[in-house]
Amino acid sequence: MAYQLYRNTTLGNSLQESLDELIQSQQITPQLALQVLLQFDKAINAALAQRVRNRVNFRGSLNTYRFCDNVWTFVLNDVEFREVTELIKVDKVKIVACDGKSLKYFSSFFFFLTCFISTIYPMASVLLNSYTF
């Protein structure tokens, strides 16, 4: 139902690792772990849609784009993320975007961003807010 887009985020990956540890130590069943992840999908989608309000602008040059199965994938170079308070510059950004409007459960476009920051800074993935269209 909900997009499983957010499982490969810092939050989602931490959850998956924790669940794997619990499965290893036989404290939960794999079926339960799967249910947890499905609940995580629902929760994260709802949270981003309802509880996030701030806005970030970004600008960069487009390296590649792809549109298949209603999913856009962009790779941008030399991107500046601009919030009112601060500015972040990044060499390479991969954006995976799923359609928000086509599913009746959702009313917004969801973005999932992975930033590949230059070697000066440690690698980090940044989860940004959803924009309502």
Next chain:
Amino acid sequence: MDQNNSLPPYAQGLASPQGAMTPGIPIFSPMMPYGTGLTPQPIQNTNSLSILEEQQRQQQQQQQQQQQQQQQQQQQQQQQQQQQSTSQQATQGPSGQTPQLFHSQTLTTAPLPGTTPLYPSPMTPMTPITPATPASESSGIVPQLQNIVSTVNLGCKLDLKTIALRARNAEYNPKRFAAVIMRIREPRTTALIFSSGKMVCTGAKSEEQSRLAARKYARVVQKLGFPAKFLDFKIQNMVGSCDVKFPIRLEGLVLTHQQFSSYEPELFPGLIYRMIKPRIVLLIFVSGKVVLTGAKVRAEIYEAFENIYPILKGFRKTT
């Protein structure tokens, strides 16, 4: 007749042995090699509004004469070649020539190997179908090609989903359109790739660029693992544009050329001129900008513009 190969480059767009219902102003130059068919022809008076009637008369006459003369010429060419091979004259003497009515469309003599007379022979009279006026100069404006559409067959069935997932800069939305839309940056073009293996390449500015771009797309598909070939590359459409640098009275043009023109300023601000020969559609605007489209070869664009330029000059806005 492949006389066009010997034409200087600036005239290559102009030679049209078939005659025209549309006015044609070939370049007249004393340096023109004799016998290329572009020696001074009866020049239509471009400022006259009865151009159309003259053209129609000419065309009928020419068609009749053409058939008769083509047979005569072949015999005469053989005679002249034999005679003139013995005499190495720089200019064509009267002895070697059979005076004949000069026909604007067809050759009177074959070009001599090695002799390029400076002036066309005075022994070949021009037949004035219309009063021979000095040839108008060429417009000096060359239309620039803006877009070329071409197709090619890659010769194998393609799995569009694989292509869309693995190639860069590709879009595939089968609900909207049953093809992958792929773009490359050099030459800056867009290709529509269909599952049958056929491909349309648009956006190139020259024939060679269009072919190169199509080959690049074929290589992308090939690298994805499909046995792509490069069959039947064909340029389907060429678009050119230029500026005559003076405003035009479109209303006047549509009145006199109504069988070729359609002008509905409430629908579209440009006059749509459908030239018969060559078969080109021109969009003519008040500003003097002209868009030419529908060509399969570059020469058709040049020819169409050379045909329309004198007409446009006749409808120049004077205020």
